[in-house]
Amino acid sequence: MLAAPAPVARAMAVLQPARGVTWPAGGLQAATATLALDAAPSSASAWASACEGAGPGGRGPLTAAAAAAAAAGGAARARPRRTRRGPRAARVGGCEPGMQPLMEWVRQHGFEVDGLEPRASGLEGGGNGVFATRDFAEGEVIARVPCSMTISSLGAPEAAAGLPPWAQLAAALLHEKRLGGASRFATYLASLPQAQDMPTHPMFWPRGLRPDALWPASPQGLFTARHALMRGVALTRALLSAGLAETEQEARWALAMVDSRSFCLGAMGEKPNLSFTPMLDFLNHEVEGGGMRPSCSMNDRSLQEGFVQLSADRDLKAGEELLISYDYGPSMQIFTRYAFVQRARGVDATDRFEKCYLEAPVDDPGLPGGEAARAARVRALKEVGWFRGAWRPLLLNLPDNVKAGGLLLPAARLCVLRSPQGGGGPARRRRAARWPAGGGPGGRRRGPGAALGRGGHQRGGHQPAAPGSWGLQGTRPPAWRRAARDGPRPAGRGARSAERQSRAAPAARPLLRRPC
Numbered sequence: 001m002l003a004a005p006a007p008v009a010r011a012m013a014v015l016q017p018a019r020g021v022t023w024p025a026g027g028l029q030a031a032t033a034t035l036a037l038d039a040a041p042s043s044a045s046a047w048a049s050a051c052e053g054a055g056p057g058g059r060g061p062l063t064a065a066a067a068a069a070a071a072a073g074g075a076a077r078a079r080p081r082r083t084r085r086g087p088r089a090a091r092v093g094g095c096e097p098g099m100q101p102l103m104e105w106v107r108q109h110g111f112e113v114d115g116l117e118p119r120a121s122g123l124e125g126g127g128n129g130v131f132a133t134r135d136f137a138e139g140e141v142i143a144r145v146p147c148s149m150t151i152s153s154l155g156a157p158e159a160a161a162g163l164p165p166w167a168q169l170a171a172a173l174l175h176e177k178r179l180g181g182a183s184r185f186a187t188y189l190a191s192l193p194q195a196q197d198m199p200t201h202p203m204f205w206p207r208g209l210r211p212d213a214l215w216p217a218s219p220q221g222l223f224t225a226r227h228a229l230m231r232g233v234a235l236t237r238a239l240l241s242a243g244l245a246e247t248e249q250e251a252r253w254a255l256a257m258v259d260s261r262s263f264c265l266g267a268m269g270e271k272p273n274l275s276f277t278p279m280l281d282f283l284n285h286e287v288e289g290g291g292m293r294p295s296c297s298m299n300d301r302s303l304q305e306g307f308v309q310l311s312a313d314r315d316l317k318a319g320e321e322l323l324i325s326y327d328y329g330p331s332m333q334i335f336t337r338y339a340f341v342q343r344a345r346g347v348d349a350t351d352r353f354e355k356c357y358l359e360a361p362v363d364d365p366g367l368p369g370g371e372a373a374r375a376a377r378v379r380a381l382k383e384v385g386w387f388r389g390a391w392r393p394l395l396l397n398l399p400d401n402v403k404a405g406g407l408l409l410p411a412a413r414l415c416v417l418r419s420p421q422g423g424g425g426p427a428r429r430r431r432a433a434r435w436p437a438g439g440g441p442g443g444r445r446r447g448p449g450a451a452l453g454r455g456g457h458q459r460g461g462h463q464p465a466a467p468g469s470w471g472l473q474g475t476r477p478p479a480w481r482r483a484a485r486d487g488p489r490p491a492g493r494g495a496r497s498a499e500r501q502s503r504a505a506p507a508a509r510p511l512l513r514r515p516c
């Protein structure tokens, strides 16, 4: 068996794979044959067994370079190679030669980017990043990118109309790529990473990979990995069958680009505006936590003026790498979306308070209330900004989404209802069946956030039921949840722990800050 390629091995080591498990033979060679589209299973368990023993065999061994060429459609690669040099945070001036065409292009197209430059990042495995070329004061605008110079899911070809926004953005990217030199984004497209730049992204995972063997001790990690694989298969298939991608390789490449570097720039009606925002998509990620704060953020204040704006969140020195926070979630989620393992100074990947996700099959008509309840749940969740894909259950980011005032608290209440199989009593079932129509047990509708129930854990209101059948069965709620449920308790260990937890939980983040 071949050893795992170095970046994969490093990531795997941090994510603690089972002892003795290595990546399947073929490693990177199989990076172009990641997903077995022809035999895509329809469920997670079917996927796991389909991968079993499949190995990378049956596909011609393509080299990474050939994979890249295929993914890029033969486009010349203007992107500078990653370097292994150490941090270069103190260097000022001197954009990488490979980045000069991109800098010229952005200046010609009205980008206001005078105070920054893209070059090799000081972060391990960070590829290229964006650096300040002068000092910035907290709150100062660092850069403005015209919205007209973004590639948006809203501008996807007609054939993508019925697809989810992620696939629409991938289709828009592929459309521009197909235009070649005639695309006004040609220079930008040439600067994008290729398959071999991100071998650890799920879209390039080797065929035959068995997530259940790699993460046997981490149900959450396993779920996330399987979800990433299945989502990748479904979206790749969708692009191919709609004729939006010519090859499986280019579909995977485009989807990996969407995963790792798109931003959500608000919405138009019900449709989210997912976009590639040239130049700002070179910003690397800084974990929030452990006393660390990203140095800058994007905001939508200027969207109405037709710009995406990057502002300093603290004083910045010339030569500093500018970092934003992409996402706030478990390291496995960051890994499957962005293909790197997040490391915060002061907070490591084994943080026991790491956030986790709870899957809630809100669109399942088999739950109490049947089809009417399902439709009401989906409608209510859409009101708070949830865009559903058939393969995408509602994932509750715990504890942020579900703490008092959390965006998805009402939906979280659904998770603690027992399913019919879970043994919920008739009274509970009746209550659940009334829930969607009545706006929540004992409550009335109070705007989008309260669409499915009442906000806050109030005495006399709806109390969270015992954990139901979705992954929490038989477990005791953690101290912080018991404290939230039961109200103030005498000072003691549990109370202190709950207090620590609520202090540690950051405020809800605006959507715009995370690449979608």
Ligand SMILES: C[S@@+](CC[C@H](N)C(=O)[O-])C[C@H]1O[C@@H](n2cnc3c(N)ncnc32)[C@H](O)[C@@H]1O
Pocket: 121, 123, 124, 125, 126, 127, 128, 129, 193, 198, 260, 261, 281, 282, 283, 284, 285, 286, 337, 338, 339, 340, 341, 342
């Ligand atoms: C939005 S792009 C940022 C630009 C990217 N570094 C490049 O060279 O094109 C996101 C990708 O950058 C890399 N990245 C971002 N933040 C990182 C970090 N803190 N550590 C390692 N890699 C990081 C990952 O490969 C991720 O998928």
